[in-house]
Amino acid sequence: MQFPIKYQIFISSTFEDMQTERSAVIMKILAMGHFPAGMEFFGSVDDSSINTIKKMIRESDIYIIIVKGRYGSISDAHKISYTELEYDYAVKIRKPILVFVLDDNKAPLLKTERDNDERLSIFKKKLANRQYSTWTNSHELASQINSSLQRWIHEQDKKLKGGFISLSENFEILAEVLRRRRSSSQRHSFEFLEDNEDILVLQNGYPHFSIDEISITDSDKRLLIGIPEQFREELQSGDPNGFNFKSRENLSFDSSNGFQDLEEITKIKGLRDKIKKHSIDVAIGLQELKKKNMARFNGEMFGVKSVSHSRDQYSERPRISIHLYHTDYFTYRVFASIYKELKNEGHAISKVKVIEDLMNAEVDYSPFLSSFGIAAFILTNNNNDVILSLRSGLTTHLKEDNAWHYTMNEAFSQTDIEDNLPSLHACFNRGLKEELGLSNKTIQSHAPKFTTLLFHRNRFEMGINAYISMPNLKLDELDAFRKHKSKDGSFESEKIKSLPLEKDAVLNFLKKDKYGLTDGAKIGLKNLLIRKMAGDF
Numbered sequence: 001m002q003f004p005i006k007y008q009i010f011i012s013s014t015f016e017d018m019q020t021e022r023s024a025v026i027m028k029i030l031a032m033g034h035f036p037a038g039m040e041f042f043g044s045v046d047d048s049s050i051n052t053i054k055k056m057i058r059e060s061d062i063y064i065i066i067v068k069g070r071y072g073s074i075s076d077a078h079k080i081s082y083t084e085l086e087y088d089y090a091v092k093i094r095k096p097i098l099v100f101v102l103d104d105n106k107a108p109l110l111k112t113e114r115d116n117d118e119r120l121s122i123f124k125k126k127l128a129n130r131q132y133s134t135w136t137n138s139h140e141l142a143s144q145i146n147s148s149l150q151r152w153i154h155e156q157d158k159k160l161k162g163g164f165i166s167l168s169e170n171f172e173i174l175a176e177v178l179r180r181r182r183s184s185s186q187r188h189s190f191e192f193l194e195d196n197e198d199i200l201v202l203q204n205g206y207p208h209f210s211i212d213e214i215s216i217t218d219s220d221k222r223l224l225i226g227i228p229e230q231f232r233e234e235l236q237s238g239d240p241n242g243f244n245f246k247s248r249e250n251l252s253f254d255s256s257n258g259f260q261d262l263e264e265i266t267k268i269k270g271l272r273d274k275i276k277k278h279s280i281d282v283a284i285g286l287q288e289l290k291k292k293n294m295a296r297f298n299g300e301m302f303g304v305k306s307v308s309h310s311r312d313q314y315s316e317r318p319r320i321s322i323h324l325y326h327t328d329y330f331t332y333r334v335f336a337s338i339y340k341e342l343k344n345e346g347h348a349i350s351k352v353k354v355i356e357d358l359m360n361a362e363v364d365y366s367p368f369l370s371s372f373g374i375a376a377f378i379l380t381n382n383n384n385d386v387i388l389s390l391r392s393g394l395t396t397h398l399k400e401d402n403a404w405h406y407t408m409n410e411a412f413s414q415t416d417i418e419d420n421l422p423s424l425h426a427c428f429n430r431g432l433k434e435e436l437g438l439s440n441k442t443i444q445s446h447a448p449k450f451t452t453l454l455f456h457r458n459r460f461e462m463g464i465n466a467y468i469s470m471p472n473l474k475l476d477e478l479d480a481f482r483k484h485k486s487k488d489g490s491f492e493s494e495k496i497k498s499l500p501l502e503k504d505a506v507l508n509f510l511k512k513d514k515y516g517l518t519d520g521a522k523i524g525l526k527n528l529l530i531r532k533m534a535g536d537f
Helices: 016-031 047-059 082-092 117-127 138-155 170-183 229-236 260-266 271-291 329-344 424-436 440-444 475-482 503-512 519-533
Strands: 008-012 035-037 062-067 097-102 133-135 199-209 214-222 300-311 318-328 372-380 385-391 408-411 449-456 461-469 493-500
Touching (some): 008 047, 016 062, 016 138, 062 117, 062 138, 082 117, 300 329, 300 372, 385 519, 408 424, 424 440, 461 519, 475 493
Parallel strands (some): 008 035
Antiparallel strands (some): 385 493
8 A cells, every 4th residue: 555755844934923824824824734843843933943843844744934023033143133043053954945025015014013123134135045935914825825835745756764654544643643743842722623614713622621721701791782672572472382482672882872983993884774774674584483492591701802813921721711791592593694684795703713813903893793602512422422412492592403513502690609709610510411411419529621713604613612521421411411401491302322533433423423513623633533532632
């Protein structure tokens, strides 16, 4: 059997200002089936790590350098930046080199995105001595690197030494990346993601976030859309099937009731008119649900007012800071309906790619982030099996009804409070009780692990992935717990199943199961498998 050559590709650049670009390039290289190498795999760069860097460059088959707006940290020993030092070493040992420089005429940078312009200009002149490509954004950069690498690979002798043998599927490659990172005390997070442009990884914990690495606070802002007057009496009247829809009065972030401030911060013309129109559309839809005896209640929820990510200055562990606002289910449904219309129109809101696109000095799309939740898997059989739930069409309005999903998926409620603050653990525990019927005793004897902050662009929703290990829990026991009436009066899932958490079983399931898996759960399941293969649990 002939195995294709897999090349190790060293990626050189500054780091803090180029995490988005590096992530895009790493994922492109992995999608090509090759092995990325760089500072993600040896931690912070300083003079003590120079020999490690040089060794990794020597072991790589090709060297890529990406330049943006910063010259970067300067080596005390060599008096040039570490990026330039890496480049000079690659030249010295005659390593194949590809150069990519930001076109700052087409993509001008803010002053805060630049440093040491004079040194950077001199370095660029050095780079200009060889052929180079320019880029304007991370997607264009990844595409150009893909094309350049394909040309370089095509030119290589098939007997060229130094490539990695294919390990069949990127699961093994990614797991090996994690193992190498752990063995070298690497502290940076790593984004595992396939070609799904509508689900964006905003931050990963490694192997998961510790309790102090996720900060969730209440901004004390409120955003509420009242049920239109003509629908209130009918929707607010409860019934034996659990339909109970309390209306609240209009209230915007600035404490007014006209939503003018939302037009100003989102830059969406006519947003107030859209709110009125879609409020009626959602109310009509709720009327139909009530006629069909489908339970709903206008629960008080949390939305995301702002989110940011950073790294601890000492450990360089990832950190997430999330500020929430008060809202409710009706408001969430209205903004979800408006977003669907804007997406169909190709509005800029449907094109966001990074956290900074969601809210910045120019635009703030936080009104549309009116839901925040947890999606979690339960691991059983000593972490060798994962439990999946089949979504019930009775409890969701999404197009992915009747598809396999996470074991538990729960929206953040205003009841999820501990020590007067919104609590991920309170939300997680409530979800296990309400969706799966687990007892407090069972839940409290196991601790959840929060792993990945995700943004679902197709629904404009943000959430965090998690898993919980219950090694002795049996499927039939869990099924018995689950078969109860949830708080809103309906089963949260139609059925559950156990799936072996190993590559062949997961791939076979993804290809052949008649129900299929939701897009979010596909990403979550593959990430979970990679973590297991890397030895995280």
